[in-house]
Structure formats: structure tokens, C-alpha cells
Amino acid sequence: MPEQxxxxxxxxxxxSFGDLHVLKNISFDLYPGETLAVLGKxxxxxxxLLKVLVRLxxxxxxxxxxxxxxxxxxxxxxxxxLRKHIGFLFQSAAxxxxxxxxxxxxxxxxxxxxxxxxxxxxxxxxxxxxxxxxEKIDEMPAQLxxxxxxxxxxxxxxxxxxxxxxxxxxxxxxxxxxxxxxADLIESLQQNLKIASIIVTHDLxxxxxxxxxxxxxxxxxxxxxxxxxLKEMEQTHLQDFVEAAKIGHGSIKxxxxxxx
Numbered sequence: 001m002p003e004q005x006x007x008x009x010x011x012x013x014x015x016s017f018g019d020l021h022v023l024k025n026i027s028f029d030l031y032p033g034e035t036l037a038v039l040g041k042x043x044x045x046x047x048x049l050l051k052v053l054v055r056l057x058x059x060x061x062x063x064x065x066x067x068x069x070x071x072x073x074x075x076x077x078x079x080x081x082l083r084k085h086i087g088f089l090f091q092s093a094a095x096x097x098x099x100x101x102x103x104x105x106x107x108x109x110x111x112x113x114x115x116x117x118x119x120x121x122x123x124x125x126x127x128x129x130x131x132x133x134x135e136k137i138d139e140m141p142a143q144l145x146x147x148x149x150x151x152x153x154x155x156x157x158x159x160x161x162x163x164x165x166x167x168x169x170x171x172x173x174x175x176x177x178x179x180x181x182x183a184d185l186i187e188s189l190q191q192n193l194k195i196a197s198i199i200v201t202h203d204l205x206x207x208x209x210x211x212x213x214x215x216x217x218x219x220x221x222x223x224x225x226x227x228x229x230l231k232e233m234e235q236t237h238l239q240d241f242v243e244a245a246k247i248g249h250g251s252i253k254x255x256x257x258x259x260x
Contacts, residue, residue: 004031004032005031005068006029006030006031007030007066007067007163007164007196008029008030008064008065008066008198009030009063009064009065010027010028010053010062010063010064011027011063011064011065012027012061012062012063013025013027013052013059013062014026014061014062015045015048015052015057015060021220022044022048023048023059023220024219024220024221025221026049026062026217026221027062027222028215028222030164030196030198032194033195034197034212034213035196035197035198035199035210035211035213036197036199036211036212036213036215037198037201037207037208037211038200038201038214038215039201039202039204039207039216040216040217044217044218044219044220045220046200046217047168049200049217050088050166050198053066053086053166053198054083054086054088054166055072055079058072066082066086067085069082084112084160084162085160085162085163086162086163086165086166087157087158087160087162087166087195088165088168089150089153089165089167089168090153090168091169091172091173095141095153095156099140099141100137100138100140101128101133101136101137101138101139101141101144101152102124104152105123105124105127105128105155106120106124108156108160109123109159109160112160113160123159124137124159127155127158127159128155130188130192131151131154131189132151132185133148133151136148136152145178146173146174146178147174147178147181147182150170150171150174151182154170154182154189158189158193158195161193162195163195163196164196164197164198165190165195165196165197165198166197166198166200167197167199167200167201169200169201169202169203170199170201171183171203171206172202179206183203183210186199187209187210190210199211207228208228208230212227212228213225213226213227214226214228
């Protein structure tokens with residue numbers, strides 16, 4: 001990767017809840033256009049890390065910088081402005097059930113931009129087309145399948161054209177075929193929009209499919225930060241993880257090739 005300035009810098013971040021140490025001195029940089037997968041067992045702090053990155057949680061120690069701005073040192077107004085450049089896809093897709101799919105996207109644009117109605121309609125149509133849902137613009141969330149709801153949530157999260165996307169378990173609850181389709185879609189959007197991304201997931205095929213780099217957390221500590229490459233991980237003695245990737249997930253071959 002050519003020399004460039006990180007879009008996100010995480011420096012020595014720790015977070016505890018009582019006696020439970022969820023994150024322990026976590027540091028990493030993320031560069032424009034890079035995709036980072038954050039892996040680990042349940043309870044290792046993956047989702048907590050995402051919340052810390054957008055100041056939904058305050059770290060006990062450490063600092064987070066987005067485009068060289070210390071998010072812990074800015075006002076609420078500045079934080080709200082900064083968050084416009086960060087998209088967040090929740091596990092539930094987080095759609096408003098009382099609004100059509102188009103209205104779910106429009107409420108974001110109406111609140112955060114000065115676009116005219118015509119401009120908003122064009123952006124909404126473009127975003128839904130990117131995720132293959134243009135024909136669903138007037139339908140309600142209850143009329144969509146689980147995979148379609150996830151796509152609609154993704155369209156809403158990119159409608160402001162963020163510089164950074166945060167994905168919290170994007171394929172949870174989906175069947176393997178639909179999960180693979182969502183992974184293909186995430187990869188396509190990254191290529192088209194050049195968004196930096198962090199993906200928290202238990203889904204190893206998806207992680208290897210879409211990511212340039214991986215971080216593995218164990219008991220809140222970072223034990224691996226490197227290429228999305230099983231051979232590389234084997235050399236760092238992460239045998240439990242590697243064996244789970246090879247044996248427990250049939251779409252990953254032992255030569256570290258991902259079957260797409």
C-alpha cells in the first residue's frame with residue numbers, strides 16, 4: 001500500500017466494565033480504501049470496539065482519531081458532523097418499520113444535507129440500485145426478506161457516501177447463500193465507492209472474502225494484526241483459529257483460498 005495518511009487511528013485503547021476487561025491496549029491504523037476484519041470469540045470486545053470508534057462508548061484509556069481529529073476532544077456538535085462521514089450497518093439493519101424503504105433513506109438525507117427533493121430522489125435511487133433494491137423503493141420493511149432488509153440497511157448507511165463504514169456482524173442470521181451475496185455486495189461497494197471499512201464478524205468465509213487485513217482479539221487483547229492469509233496466521237501460532245477456519249468452514253480451503 002502506498003504511503004498515505006490513516007483515516008482512522010486507534011491508540012492504546014482499553015475499556016472495562018467493572019472487573020471485566022473487554023479491550024486491552026488496542027492500537028491500529030486504518031487507511032483510505034482498506035478493509036479490516038475484526039475477529040474473535042463472543043465477549044472479546046469486537047462490538048465494544050466499534051462503539052468506541054464513534055464515541056458511543058468512552059474508552060477508559062487511549063485515543064481514537066478520525067481524519068486526525070481526536071474524537072474524545074471535540075464537542076457534541078463537532079462529533080455529530082464527524083459521524084456524517086461514518087456509516088454503520090447494525091446487525092438488525094435498524095430500519096423504521098413505519099416508513100417505506102425510500103423514506104428510510106430520505107430521512108437521513110433530509111436531516112443531514114441541503115439536497116433538493118430531486119437530488120435526494122436521485123441519490124436514493126442510486127443507492128438502492130447499488131444494492132439491487134431499486135424496485136423496492138416504495139415497499140415497507142415487513143415486505144422484505146432478511147437478506148433484503150440487510151441490503152436496505154446497507155443502502156441507508158451509504159446514502160451520505162461515508163468515508164468509513166462499520167459493519168457489525170453483517171451476515172448474522174442469514175443462510176449461507178444469502179450471506180455470500182451480502183459479502184459480494186460489500187466487496188462491490190468498497191470497490192465502487194472506495195470506502196474504508198471495519199467488519200466485525202464471526203463469519204470466516206465473509207471475513208476472508210472481503211478483507212485486506214485482519215485483527216484477531218483474544219480476551220480483549222490483539223493477538224494478530226496482518227494479512228487475511230491462513231498461512232501467515234499459521235506462522236504466528238494461532239492454531240485454534242486456523243483450524244476453525246479450515247475445518248469448521250467448508251468454503252475456506254487449507255491453501256487459504258476463498259471459494260467465491
